[in-house]
Amino acid sequence: MASQFTMSPEQSDLTVQRRATLIIGLTIAVALDTAVQICWKVGASDIADDVPLWASGQALMARPVFLLALALMACQLVNWLQVLAVADLSFARPFTSLSFLTVSLISAFALGEHLDSLQIIGIAIIIVGVWCVSATDAPPEDVQ
Amino acid sequence: MTSVVLGFALVLLSTVAEGFAQVSLKKSVLPKHTRAFWIGIAVVLFVVEALLYSGALRLLDVSVAFAITSFGVVTVALLARWVLRERISPMRWAGILLILTGCGLVTMNA
Numbered sequence: 001m002a003s004q005f006t007m008s009p010e011q012s013d014l015t016v017q018r019r020a021t022l023i024i025g026l027t028i029a030v031a032l033d034t035a036v037q038i039c040w041k042v043g044a045s046d047i048a049d050d051v052p053l054w055a056s057g058q059a060l061m062a063r064p065v066f067l068l069a070l071a072l073m074a075c076q077l078v079n080w081l082q083v084l085a086v087a088d089l090s091f092a093r094p095f096t097s098l099s100f101l102t103v104s105l106i107s108a109f110a111l112g113e114h115l116d117s118l119q120i121i122g123i124a125i126i127i128v129g130v131w132c133v134s135a136t137d138a139p140p141e142d143v144q
Numbered sequence: 145m146t147s148v149v150l151g152f153a154l155v156l157l158s159t160v161a162e163g164f165a166q167v168s169l170k171k172s173v174l175p176k177h178t179r180a181f182w183i184g185i186a187v188v189l190f191v192v193e194a195l196l197y198s199g200a201l202r203l204l205d206v207s208v209a210f211a212i213t214s215f216g217v218v219t220v221a222l223l224a225r226w227v228l229r230e231r232i233s234p235m236r237w238a239g240i241l242l243i244l245t246g247c248g249l250v251t252m253n254a
Contacts (some may be wrong), residue, residue, distance in 0.1 A: 123250060128239075
């Protein structure tokens with residue numbers, strides 16, 4: 001991440017700490033989001049979609065992988081609050097789109113799904129987009 | 145209204161629910177805001193988002209619905225600008241629009 005900070009020297013320790021929190025928090029956020037989506041994909045893959053919404057919800061609740069997804073979502077919430085404490089929402093949220101990339105790659109390598117050339121171009125565009133966002137100022141108003 | 149248009153509208157509505165949920169989470173960490181209250185609002189809105197999305201999946205192909213969810217990154221940015229008064233530079237908007245395009249391409253044929 002290449003956020004440009006213009007801080008006085010006495011603020012630099014705080015800045016380093018905030019930046020470390022941000023990098024670690026965003027990495028954990030993407031990892032957890034990826035894990036939740038993979039759990040969801042595995043857990044919901046063979047549930048029939050012609051049954052009522054309530055019935056498919058009950059079928060999901062009975063699966064350990066879905067309960068694991070719920071636990072991961074709780075961890076996600078706790079981690080996300082740490083991230084939002086040190087960054088603007090419009091800065092942090094775009095990074096979570098990296099999970100589109102990680103889920104596609106895991107689906108391709110672990111679940112044996114095919115990646116076509118359009119998807120590979122899409123992955124490259126996501127990376128450029130995230131780089132653009134990372135080049136903007138991250139901190140919320142109180143440290144700008 | 146055809147089922148496809150309704151499905152499309154439901155997914156877009158789910159991204160709006162996510163946007164307000166994210167704004168609530170951000171409010172929960174701001175000074176002078178009641179943390180538990182805003183987290184509670186956010187959790188309710190995330191449930192609403194999940195229900196709207198589940199409803200949409202009955203009307204749309206899962207790959208199409210998933211592709212539309214990438215609009216969430218734009219919805220959240222617009223609400224952050226509108227409700228939280230965050231300043232979003234042209235560079236950040238460019239990044240957000242590139243991410244939207246990339247996510248659309250990744251999910252379209254998934």
